[in-house]
Amino acid sequence: MHQFLPYAWFGGYCVPFHESTISIATHALHYGTGAFGGMRALPNPVDSNEILLFRADRHVRRLSQSARLLLTELPEATIFDAMVAFVKANRPSSPAYLRPFVYTSDLGLAPRLHDIETDFLIYGVELGDYLSPEGVSCRISSWTRQEDRSLPLRGKISGAYITSSLAKTEAVKSGFDEALLMNSRGKLSEASGMNLFIVRDNLLITPGVDQDILEGITRSSVIELAETMGLKVMERPIDKTELFIADEIFLTGTAAKITPVRRIESTTFNRERPIMQKLKEKLTAITEGRVSSYEHWITRIRLD
Ligand SMILES: Cc1ncc(COP(=O)(O)O)c(C=O)c1O
Known part of the structure; x- marks a missing residue:
């Protein structure tokens, strides 16, 4: 509780x-x-x-x-x-x-x-850590992310979370921490309540806003930070097999912050995640109000 x-x-x-x-x-x-x-x-x-x-x-x-x-x-x-x-x-x-x-x-x-x-x-x-900061195991869900033509996916609409709930429970009951959902076109969409990023050859890739994702605020913050850090970012469809050859995979969300993926199905990933690590350190410093150049991302509420 x-x-x-x-x-x-x-x-x-x-x-x-x-x-x-x-x-x-x-x-x-x-x-x-x-x-x-x-x-x-x-x-x-x-x-x-x-x-x-x-x-x-x-x-x-x-x-x-x-x-x-x-x-x-x-x-x-x-x-x-x-x-x-x-x-x-x-x-x-x-x-x-x-x-x-x-x-x-x-x-x-x-x-x-x-x-x-x-x-x-x-x-x-x-709420401390919603997911383990050490990393999570994911299964590819048998549930498909809804389509925007049947439900407004750009809002956090309560009814849409039946799919997230089914996918999360299916994952946990079959021995995983999280679920990755594909969209109806067979491309990766997102996790049960987080957006997905992969790194391939120093390129940061995430499904675009046309892939039936929730337009995550952490996601857009990570994209902006990556670009200002000189990383190349691509928003494009991600195929399932790309997951298994990615150098790094991580999830982003307000609750999950930046959480590494350590295993997908039976494939275990490298524990070195230099790009994710850099982004995570920067994001943590910003959320703790330690980066003056990102002060515009922070609202300070005085209690005295
Ligand atoms: C379905 C879904 N996708 C992605 C996210 C991540 O969005 P944000 O970074 O805005 O929290 C959330 C959480 O809000 C979510 O519920």
């Missing part, structure tokens, strides 16, 4: 987490008609009165866009102001994962997105 932060944002206010309850008839609970965000809040390692949010503007924008994909409006400023109030109320003293959520709060029966009440809430959990 996670350690929940003591307060939730619920009904427009910060209230004790255990008082933030919803009806069993809530529309989103039955139809998956919600969308969420996932953002890390890190106590500043050198100033306990300050909380650091990584790329809060991007997270807030993606959630506002996700709301639009569910045909409701949730302005970026509304999300941002609530996040700040939420962080100030909770004063997290260890790394936390914040989960803002927009959903159909209506109690009506018909699956629909028109003429329906929606609401917005936030809760948070303490």
